[in-house]
Amino acid sequence: MIRSVAVPVLPGVSPFEFATLCEVFGIDRSEQGLPTYDFRVCGVRAGEPVASKTGFDIVPRFSLDAMADADVIAMSAGSAREEDYPDDLLAGLRAGVERGALVISMCSGAFALGAAGLLDGRTCTTHWMYADELQRKYPRTRVDPDVLYVCDGPVWTSAGTAAGIDLCLHLVREREGTEVARALARRMVVPPQRSGGQKQYIETPIPLRGTSTLEPLLSWMVAHLDQAMSVPMLAERAHMAPRTFARRFQAETGTTPHDWLTTQRVLLARQLLEGSDLTVDTIAARAGFGNAAALRHHFGIRVGTTPQAYRETFRVSRQSA
Template identity: 50%
Template sequence: MTTVAPAAHTVALAVTDGVRHFELAAPCEVFGVNWSAMADPWYELTVCGPPGARVGGHFRLEPDQGLDRLPDARTVIVPAYPHIDEEPPGELIDAVRAAHQAGARVVSLCTGAFVLAAAGLLDGRRATTHWAHAEALATRYPAVHVDPDVLYVDDGTVLTSAGKAAAMDLCLHLVRLDHGSAIANAVARNLVVPPHRPGGQAQFVTTPLPDPRPHPLAALFPWVLARLDQPLTVQDLARQANMSPRNLARHFHAVTGTTPLRWLHTQRIHRAQELLENSDDSVDAIATVTGMGTAASLRRHFNRTLGVPPDTYRRTFRQRHETTRQAASPRRLP
């Protein structure tokens, strides 16, 4: 019996002339760099588009394949479309629509949402784009429920993000869906991704990462993470850091962009996410080890923070991981 290794998850970038730099670079860094030391197989990235397409109006791009190859990919990413006042090229619209019909997960970054809307993929769905273009998207495509206030929207097989740094947030969210939170966080740390901005969307947002540079709280963070099951207070953290609560708050804001209690709450929620994804522990047990006290308290805080109850979160990620596992499972040949 011969066992065939699992196939890599194929990701196709659907580029067009004038595509923006950042929204093209973000998926290239996440899916195009070999992170197989963290998860093997990693993704296989393909760039699809017309020959000689310009990036940001400065650099010429030589795509690996034409747009007609998009339906062959498991995930299709449409970076920021530069000409939002014009109808996207018919070839691009048709290829994106065909990819979705073939079962691909279709993702837009920033104004790439205009392409997905033109293809009819956002009709009746909640979606987002760069805040400066949200009104234009809603006006041109009234069947789309445009939310301008979030970092990204995950609507199952169709996902959309706001602009710039939110594109990286969504790319890491895809890694989290496919490989789990530990791998996504490891990739984020290697990319030195800054903390998420306040006011980001609630559902399934990865944990803000502290500044990786040396700082006065460097020893405090691991101390706290090892004691999440305990009822820690600001005074406890200040005493461990050997500083006053006011000085602690000042350093916390400088390093994490938030307060000690909010950061502590985020770490508890993040630990609960990891346990819901990777263990069969009951909600009561998870509430205990994350310092939430009771299952009712965990459910209340989890739902308030992420927009879904713990049981739904676990079921959603288990189903997606099972779907991914089945799609990539090795075939046994005689």
Template identity: 50%
Template sequence: MPTVALAATDGMLHFELALAHEVFGADGVVSPWYDLAICGSAPVTLGRFHLVPDHGLDHLARADTVIVPGWTDVDVDPPEDLVDAVRAAHEAGARVASLCTGAFVLAAAGLLDGRRATTHWAHTEELAARYPRVEVDPDVLYVDNGSVLTSAGKAAAMDLCLHLVRLDHGSAVANTLARRLVVPPHRAGGQAQFVSTPVPTTDDHPLTALLPWITRRLDRPLTVVDLARQANMSTRTLGRHFHASTGTTPLRWLLTQRIRRAQEMLETTDDSVDVIAAATGMGTAATLRRHFNRTVGVPPDTYRRTFRA
């Protein structure tokens, strides 16, 4: 069973810590799931909340994945014992992920030197100024460097946690968990941090009816003109609403949904790549392989073997 260690010390943000606990400590989504441990050097005070860790910070080095929640006061250096424990965990082979301003802990440990990273948009300038060897990207939800991952704040922390679940257990499981948590199943890490409306939230939103309409027709050759006609608006207006609501264009959003559907079919069916290409609107296996490899990083057949194993 994969092991996850959640670092907990005074001065951390309780929202990000609770969020990670909800994702990696969830029961009944898959079996096996995760063996979660909360690690800290002493009882922790998080605002009005008090928490007693399961293990000391040295336990971080025994985990497969280490999660470092946000840091409340970025003007104050994080505790040396936390920084040392995070560095030791990475040196021991752990995958280390920070949520929100937890990136300051990773940067202090030297894990972000020479790497692209992000944090909450309000603190990206401070992170870049204090740690000039870090390539700070203020415009993305999260950055995956393989063994080191960083996210922006609040909702983006959930995006990164679901991304980790997707890497470990596949898209079908991550989507099941997202439905249980009532959050969007996937927002790509490269999506902009700040959009006026991340997802449609009201019945009268221009995209509320359109997005489900699209996902029910992923097997069809849809164009921007088709989407605009269905939404009863011009293509320019449609593009403006999509950018405001999703941070991307209609066709890029559509391609992402096609790739996610292909992932689920590769994980849960024995359908051939040709059948999946047709079912996801890709047309041919060659087209699916090209887009899938570029987006996911591996060919469809390799992806299927990985998750079937």
């Protein structure tokens, strides 16, 4: 059971991730039968304004000392880096783990956990844009840039933006029970559960490197994803020998024709699952997979979930359009 949640805030704090923590843990919903938490927004000094990254200040009621007995310490995203973290913050994070508290991070908040040494020997995640940097700065951790969140012992980390909601709801589910998490998700109007192992949803536009001689062909491929394509056929359309075409394609897109084509087909399937009533079989045909089994196979590899589960989570309601 969660009794208290401490949220340290530093200059450059990201409002969305901070607001997610406030929404899940900081609002009194006791009238709806939901738990109420001792929610503490902590700054280096209590009452001293902390500038967010979007032009307004947050005034914490508590100092960092309020972390000392919190059940959960939640590090929001922000622009701070290792040299900017107060020693009292890093000591408080380490002390939290040592006494059995749960320490979580939202998006780039993982850098604070790394600076405190809490990621050493653990698997973690962060927003995919920061994954390489986090891995370079803290090589003793293993950064998984694909997943929504990672729970490794007392240290839990989430990917960017909405993945923080998933992590918080998972925490509520683990500590308060499924019904509480489901009721809270309904109140927030968000999906009640996305698996932490589900991959981050990174848009995949047509990837080009510099000036492309293949751009007309790539555009044609995207417009005809339902058609069968082979390297010899594509090479002929590009007026190249197959081997020359394969080398040029790799140089300009950074991948093989087959892999590039599969990625574009999965992207189209995602769009159709989100915004249409088409059956999975029809979507498989439209995207060029031929049948639902092939779609499920490639969709699982690249997205980390099934087409049906993806649709249930991300379906765009026509009534709300």
